[in-house]
Amino acid sequence: MGLMGTSPILDNGETPIISVRGLKNSFGDQVIHEGLDLDVRRGEILGVVGGSGTGKSVLMRSVIGLQKPTTGEIDVLGENMIDRTEDEAKNIRRRWGILFQNGALFSTLTVAENVEVPIREYFPFIRPPLLDEIASYKIAMTGLPTNAGPKYPSELSGGMIKRAGLARALALDPELLFLDEPTAGLDPIAAQGFDELILGLKERLGLTVFLITHDLDTLYAICDRVAVIADQKVIAVGTIEELLALDHPWIQEYFNGPRGRAAKAA
Numbered sequence: 412m413g414l415m416g417t418s419p420i421l422d423n424g425e426t427p428i429i430s431v432r433g434l435k436n437s438f439g440d441q442v443i444h445e446g447l448d449l450d451v452r453r454g455e456i457l458g459v460v461g462g463s464g465t466g467k468s469v470l471m472r473s474v475i476g477l478q479k480p481t482t483g484e485i486d487v488l489g490e491n492m493i494d495r496t497e498d499e500a501k502n503i504r505r506r507w508g509i510l511f512q513n514g515a516l517f518s519t520l521t522v523a524e525n526v527e528v529p530i531r532e533y534f535p536f537i538r539p540p541l542l543d544e545i546a547s548y549k550i551a552m553t554g555l556p557t558n559a560g561p562k563y564p565s566e567l568s569g570g571m572i573k574r575a576g577l578a579r580a581l582a583l584d585p586e587l588l589f590l591d592e593p594t595a596g597l598d599p600i601a602a603q604g605f606d607e608l609i610l611g612l613k614e615r616l617g618l619t620v621f622l623i624t625h626d627l628d629t630l631y632a633i634c635d636r637v638a639v640i641a642d643q644k645v646i647a648v649g650t651i652e653e654l655l656a657l658d659h660p661w662i663q664e665y666f667n668g669p670r671g672r673a674a675k676a677a
């Protein structure tokens with residue numbers, strides 16, 4: 412643990428699932444990241460934390476190829492993400508699932524139809540009833556009742572929308588899941604249920620999870636390691652216990668403030 416090294420090979424000899432080196436992102440004069448390094452290991456849930464506007468979402472967008480960095484190297488699932496052809500990019504996108512902050516469902520499609528979108532895109536030869544069966548299976552995996560399939564997003568609660576978004580993220584059996592603040596806006600019980608769902612799916616499906624969150628309960632409950640973004644880079648990464656041992660004001664305030672202490676005690 413501790414401060415990031417520069418080798419893309421981890422201590423245990425494994426190649427990381429995500430490797431970011433020397434990332435710089437800027438918008439005009441505003442520099443968001445500079446010299447940012449990060450590794451995500453196979454099978455872990457890595458939490459990404461940092462103050463508002465430190466560039467957590469921009470980091471995720473860079474990793475998934477939606478935001479071209481100013482400079483830097485990004486490897487995901489063994490593929491170099493910089494300067495890829497559209498075909499290569501499409502192939503790699505099939506191997507991960509993304510849950511955006513607001514669920515990002517198509518409002519004019521039912522839950523089942525939303526889940527079917529990526530399947531239709533990549534496997535156009537799969538037709539109903541198999542398509543519907545796959546969608547029902549994914550919907551059930553996320554703990555939604557079977558009657559959620561024909562519903563429209565506007566008929567769902569916030570927690571159900573997140574689950575439907577997750578069902579769509581799981582549509583193509585991804586190896587890697589990106590979650591952007593999955594419990595934001597959920598009540599504590601729904602948030603806890605969602606945490607348990609993520610942890611269960613990670614264990615059963617062997618997923619690797621990149622998770623942006625402000626939710627201290629989530630960090631304590633399900634994250635194997637936590638990466639802290641401050642001063643335009645990942646200043647530290649490790650278990651919460653390891654982070655607590657570091658003498659950084661933001662880390663101390665975040666994990667040892669009243670909310671951090673309450674989450675730890677829970």
Ligand SMILES: Nc1ncnc2c1ncn2[C@@H]1O[C@H](COP(=O)(O)OP(=O)(O)OP(=O)(O)O)[C@@H](O)[C@H]1O
Nearest residue numbers: 438441443461462463464465466467468469470625
């Ligand atoms: N496309 C863009 N054009 C210009 N500036 C942008 C763009 N995307 C993000 N930014 C800026 O980059 C900074 C980081 O944004 P980002 O959304 O990644 O922060 P964050 O850490 O995810 O914040 P929060 O915790 O509040 O969600 C912000 O100042 C934002 O205004």
